[in-house]
Amino acid sequence: MAKRVITKKTAVITGAASGIGRALALALAREQCTMLLADINEAGLKETLEMVERSGGKGEIFLCDVSKLDDVTRMADHAFNTWATVDILVNNAGVASTGFMGDIPMKDWEWIVSINFWGVVYGCHAFVPGMKKQGSGYIVNVASAAGILSSPEMAPYNASKAAAIAITETLKSELAPYNIGVTVLCPTFIKTNLLDKMRFTDDFQRKCSTTGMANARWTPDMIAALVVDAIRKDRMYVVPQLAAKVFWYSKRLSPTAFFGFLAFLMRMGWGRNLMFQLAKLGF
Numbered sequence: 512m513a514k515r516v517i518t519k520k521t522a523v524i525t526g527a528a529s530g531i532g533r534a535l536a537l538a539l540a541r542e543q544c545t546m547l548l549a550d551i552n553e554a555g556l557k558e559t560l561e562m563v564e565r566s567g568g569k570g571e572i573f574l575c576d577v578s579k580l581d582d583v584t585r586m587a588d589h590a591f592n593t594w595a596t597v598d599i600l601v602n603n604a605g606v607a608s609t610g611f612m613g614d615i616p617m618k619d620w621e622w623i624v625s626i627n628f629w630g631v632v633y634g635c636h637a638f639v640p641g642m643k644k645q646g647s648g649y650i651v652n653v654a655s656a657a658g659i660l661s662s663p664e665m666a667p668y669n670a671s672k673a674a675a676i677a678i679t680e681t682l683k684s685e686l687a688p689y690n691i692g693v694t695v696l697c698p699t700f701i702k703t704n705l706l707d708k709m710r711f712t713d714d715f716q717r718k719c720s721t722t723g724m725a726n727a728r729w730t731p732d733m734i735a736a737l738v739v740d741a742i743r744k745d746r747m748y749v750v751p752q753l754a755a756k757v758f759w760y761s762k763r764l765s766p767t768a769f770f771g772f773l774a775f776l777m778r779m780g781w782g783r784n785l786m787f788q789l790a791k792l793g794f
């Protein structure tokens with residue numbers, strides 16, 4: 512398949528005020544793209560736009576809470592009315608939490624699902640019809656390795672990210688006749704501001720996540736470069752880190768053995784220790 516051209520395209524990026532979203536905006540700015548930078552954080556968006564303009568791109572900021580269908584619909588209408596075609600949509604905005612089932616307050620489940628799940632659904636729902644009409648486009652959904660591995664103490668995050676993977680997999684075939692490509696990004700720890708809003712139910716979880724983030728070897732810029740390459744090559748899965756790849760292949764080889772082993776570690780009381788060791792390695 513011929514490589515997709517990214518230079519001078521139009522792109523909408525949610526969660527563009529920080530971390531991976533900002534890095535993607537800068538990577539696309541270097542390709543001279545025109546962007547709608549969306550987030551709930553206006554100050555962060557303004558900073559991103561300044562950086563984008565310094566890097567050769569252009570665009571505007573758009574205040575949008577991805578958990579609100581009206582906001583996302585307004586954003587899609589604005590993008591299609593301004594540019595006529597939307598070439599790239601990145602559903603990146605997201606939040607994280609940890610905790611055991613039963614301990615996690617229902618309001619935290621609802622919070623995660625409203626942003627990580629409904630944000631992706633609303634984004635796809637609002638942009639797919641226009642992309643179909645134009646007969647082209649590309650959607651990147653930012654999930655997580657958590658959506659593949661379903662590790663303990665992360666049920667809401669795992670479930671919301673597994674849904675983002677399933678939606679992307681569905682769209683791969685559904686949108687193929689319209690020349691619309693899809694990528695799902697599934698990283699482990701990357702140094703961003705994700706911890707700022709992250710919710711925990713105990714101190715171990717906070718310590719483990721903080722340690723993982725502090726030791727993360729992957730930066731948002733490295734991830735953004737991989738995503739841009741994936742769009743060019745129409746690559747469906749981006750699983751950047753080696754450890755995530757190894758766990759992903761192990762799970763595919765034998766899901767029963769994979770989850771049986773995790774269950775064994777938890778029964779022996781070794782699960783948390785292993786999680787902490789992995790966090791110290793930046794997983």
Ligand SMILES: NC(=O)c1ccc[n+]([C@@H]2O[C@H](COP(=O)([O-])OP(=O)(O)OC[C@H]3O[C@@H](n4cnc5c(N)ncnc54)[C@H](O)[C@@H]3O)[C@@H](O)[C@H]2O)c1
Binds near residue numbers: 527576607626654706
């Ligand atoms: N950093 C990691 O280790 C990591 C690992 C795997 C997956 N991810 C995923 O990457 C994505 C980006 O996160 P990040 O790590 O760059 O974190 P980040 O906190 O630096 O950036 C997330 C951005 O999303 C925005 N956001 C949050 N709620 C929103 C809402 N309701 N509407 C619009 N914007 C909202 C925030 O304001 C922030 O600017 C998330 O989906 C996250 O789950 C991150």
